[in-house]
Amino acid sequence: MMFNSRNIIIGLIIFVGIFTFPFVLSAGKANEAPKLSLDTPVINELGTEECLLDTEYMRSNHMQLLADWKVEVVRNGNRVFVNDEGREFNMSLQNTCLECHSNKEEFCDACHTYAEVDPNCWDCHVAPEVVK
Amino acid sequence: MGLNFSLLIVAALILAVFLGVEALGLSFLFGVIIPYLAIATFIIGFILKVVKWAKAPVPFRITTTSGQQKSLPWIKDNKIDNPATTSWTMVRMALEVLFFRSLFKNTKAELVDGKKLTYQWEKWLWLAGLVFHWSFLIVVVRHFRLFLEPVPAFVTLIGKIDGFFMVDLQNVYITGVLLLAAVTFLFIRRVLIPQVRYISLAADYFPLFVIMGIATTGILMKYFYRVDVVSIKELTVGLFSFNPVIPEGVSVLFYIHLFLVCTLISYIPFSKLMHMGGIFLSPTRNMPNNSRAERHINPWNYPVKVHTYAEYEDEFRDKMRAAGLPLDRESSEAEAAATKE
Numbered sequence: 467m468m469f470n471s472r473n474i475i476i477g478l479i480i481f482v483g484i485f486t487f488p489f490v491l492s493a494g495k496a497n498e499a500p501k502l503s504l505d506t507p508v509i510n511e512l513g514t515e516e517c518l519l520d521t522e523y524m525r526s527n528h529m530q531l532l533a534d535w536k537v538e539v540v541r542n543g544n545r546v547f548v549n550d551e552g553r554e555f556n557m558s559l560q561n562t563c564l565e566c567h568s569n570k571e572e573f574c575d576a577c578h579t580y581a582e583v584d585p586n587c588w589d590c591h592v593a594p595e596v597v598k
Numbered sequence: 599m600g601l602n603f604s605l606l607i608v609a610a611l612i613l614a615v616f617l618g619v620e621a622l623g624l625s626f627l628f629g630v631i632i633p634y635l636a637i638a639t640f641i642i643g644f645i646l647k648v649v650k651w652a653k654a655p656v657p658f659r660i661t662t663t664s665g666q667q668k669s670l671p672w673i674k675d676n677k678i679d680n681p682a683t684t685s686w687t688m689v690r691m692a693l694e695v696l697f698f699r700s701l702f703k704n705t706k707a708e709l710v711d712g713k714k715l716t717y718q719w720e721k722w723l724w725l726a727g728l729v730f731h732w733s734f735l736i737v738v739v740r741h742f743r744l745f746l747e748p749v750p751a752f753v754t755l756i757g758k759i760d761g762f763f764m765v766d767l768q769n770v771y772i773t774g775v776l777l778l779a780a781v782t783f784l785f786i787r788r789v790l791i792p793q794v795r796y797i798s799l800a801a802d803y804f805p806l807f808v809i810m811g812i813a814t815t816g817i818l819m820k821y822f823y824r825v826d827v828v829s830i831k832e833l834t835v836g837l838f839s840f841n842p843v844i845p846e847g848v849s850v851l852f853y854i855h856l857f858l859v860c861t862l863i864s865y866i867p868f869s870k871l872m873h874m875g876g877i878f879l880s881p882t883r884n885m886p887n888n889s890r891a892e893r894h895i896n897p898w899n900y901p902v903k904v905h906t907y908a909e910y911e912d913e914f915r916d917k918m919r920a921a922g923l924p925l926d927r928e929s930s931e932a933e934a935a936a937t938k939e
């Protein structure tokens with residue numbers, strides 16, 4: 467026999483509600499990772515579709531790479547990045563990353579909306595113009 | 599003893615995931631099956647525990663509260679500390695749950711010069727406890743950016759405020775750091791204060807180590823050994839929508855983080871971590887002190903055969919009168935009624 471069963475049951479319903487609401491909200495929803503588009507003029511010209519570094523590495527570590535670039539450029543005055551294969555690139559967010567990935571909205575932003583990050587870089591750096 | 603034992607268990611758990619995922623490829627076990635089992639254990643175990651507690655009667659209002667009780671109208675009562683109504687009791691409970699009001703009154707006893715006993719207000723436990731619990735809550739709420747698609751607006755807002763500071767071009771979540779700092783403080787306090795260490799058992803160290811492990815792996819994932827967050831979100835959204843998937847390229851660090859979380863939540867119903875539900879059932883906190891206004895009858899009272907003084911007099915009236923003893927009534931009630939007619 468339970469005492470104060472009315473209050474206990476109300477409390478337990480609240481408890482179950484709080485801890486199952488993510489299941490209730492997501493139930494039956496399709497699970498779709500963002501579709502990334504590599505369809506940009508510069509990438510289409512490339513012989514092999516490769517990023518600066520290994521794709522797996524770029525997926526997880528591109529923010530660190532950008533942070534390192536900024537330090538190199540702004541503090542050390544070095545603007546040349548040499549990748550694993552010995553190719554040289556200009557260390558620049560807007561002139562290198564976004565030259566290839568000029569479709570910022572279907573690429574950078576697609577991921578960032580999904581993962582709910584909102585880098586403030588574009589307050590100062592120029593994003594490529596969206597071709598209407 | 600308890601300390602080493604707990605440390606060993608947590609190390610063994612971490613090693614088990616590491617070997618399970620890296621050597622045996624058991625990512626479906628650690629990424630899908632164990633999380634489902636853990637959440638089921640948590641919810642069902644929690645309900646059963648509360649139902650078990652609810653079976654224990656609490657017969658009396660437990661009035662060991664500080665503050666003046668409600669009595670005569672010209673005596674000012676303390677409505678929060680010694681509430682007489684349900685709504686003020688809810689205020690007291692809310693303050694307890696949100697701000698740990700009882701712990702705020704914590705004191706520390708000390709011998710000064712080896713003979714004088716003094717009591718001091720001890721606020722660090724309260725402060726660290728409050729920081730710990732609030733950070734934990736905010737970290738968990740923030741995590742819903744990785745659990746739900748689309749992300750609810752309030753989760754985004756909390757993330758924005760929490761990640762206000764940027765270090766090295768990245769938002770650093772303050773609560774994540776505070777959580778680890780506070781739990782470390784709570785652990786060090788347990789070890790350094792001899793009296794507290796003396797009463798600490800494995801059941802006290804184990805949850806601390808598990809939470810330290812969760813926070814450490816989380817911070818490593820976010821700032822040091824980065825993981826592929828997009829794939830991880832696919833995994834978690836899959837779990838919550840009952841379409842489980844194991845995407846490629848999820849780091850073992852994440853499986854360790856997740857397994858420690860599963861350990862923690864499935865451990866809750868069987869441990870002192872049940873204080874999460876138990877606080878609401880604390881008799882000194884959840885009962886209005888209205889003993890003067892209302893009669894509370896012990897629920898396990900059995901009917902007691904009583905013999906009142908009036909009945910006693912009825913039985914022995916003649917003998918008492920004969921012996922010259924004073925009587926409350928000269929005749930029994932039944933006789934009195936009869937004479938009236």
Ligand code: HEM
Nearest residue numbers: 737741771773774812813816817819820827830834856859
């Ligand atoms: C009790 C629950 C949990 C606690 C206390 C916790 C703690 C943390 C902490 C402190 C961080 C560091 C970054 C930050 O401050 O946000 C973190 C990151 C992370 N946690 Fe958890 N975690 C919990 C549950 C989970 C669960 C259930 C998952 C996934 C199923 C998860 C996945 C992650 C991931 C992927 C990161 C890296 C975050 C990022 O890069 O933004 N955590 N966690």
